[in-house]
Amino acid sequence: MKLAGKTDVGRVRQENQDDYRAGELPGGAVWALVCDGMGGARGGREASQGACNVIENVFQEQYAQCGAGQEEAFLKKALIYANRFVFQKASHEESLAGMGTTAVCALVRGGTVYLCHAGDSRAYLFRAGKLTQLTHDHSYVQELVDCGTITVEEAEHHPQKNIITKALGVDYRLEPEFTSEKLQKGDVLLLCTDGLTNMVPVDQMEKLLVQGPFYDTPDRLIEAANANGGSDNITALLLAVEPTEVEHG
Known part of the structure; x- marks a missing residue:
């Protein structure tokens, strides 16, 4: 797997409350995480960084116990631990x-x-030139x-688009959503916050994903979001699947 990531404050906000982590795991596996904090100037940053720290620690300290077929339970546990940490700190x-x-x-x-998620940060699969959303906001x-009640097109510009119905730290209880997808050689996974998806239409992202070197792709996406307003x-x-990972598993 190849990994490339970047985060940017954008053109309007005073500070960056997003955070992300990624790393290699034993046996050729990789993990990746994106968080988008909310709740005031200090709160958003504390929430996203705290959640990332907790989830990173779960991968570092407990991944060895994640056997085949236990992926859903392992990922949900990581997000639930992070939820409790953020909730207790906020309390x-x-x-x-x-x-x-x-x-x-x-x-x-x-x-x-x-994949395991809560909120409206998304995961996409880029395959054969097409971008498909894997997560459900x-x-x-x-x-x-x-x-x-409304169409997908109407949702794009809805005035209440920023209202989240599930997030880490808001309630002591959390039931994150899980999904999985078989990969093929050449696939690219994109994890991102709504600062990208609200600013850059899917068709523009598809063009940017094939424009230049893989490791420059996060820069191209962020530049496009800022050019479109950077609100x-x-x-x-991004995670790129190289042929050997799929063929030799």
Whole structure:
């Protein structure tokens, strides 16, 4: 696997409340994580960084116990640990009250990507020139789309697009969503915050993903988001599947 990531404050916000992590694991596996904090100037940053720290520690200290077929339980546990950490910190520090963070976490091994998420940070699969969203937004606007109240096109510019229905740290209980997808050689996974998806249409992202060297792709995506307004923090994290990972699993 090849990994490339970047985060940027954007053109409007005063500070960057996004965070991301990624790393290699035993047996040729890799993991990746993107978080988008919310809840005031200090709270958003504390939430995203705290969640990333907890999830990174779970991978470092407990991944060895994640056997075949245990990927869902392992990823959900990582996000639930992070949820409790952020919730308890927000409960004990008045200046952090109400903070939370989205999270989208990927584990790639054995030719499959396993995904666990909460909120509206997304995971996409780029295959044969087409970008497909793998995660389902936990947002008020997505619920309106799901029940047929508004169209996908109307959702793009809905005034309440920023209302999240699930996030880490908001409630002591969390049920993150899990999904998985078989990978093929040449596939690219994109994990990103809404600072990218709200600014750069899918068709533009598809063009940018094939324009130049893989390791420059996060820069190209962020440059496009800023050129289109840069109204939020922007994070793009990419994982490219090389042939040997899938063929030899």
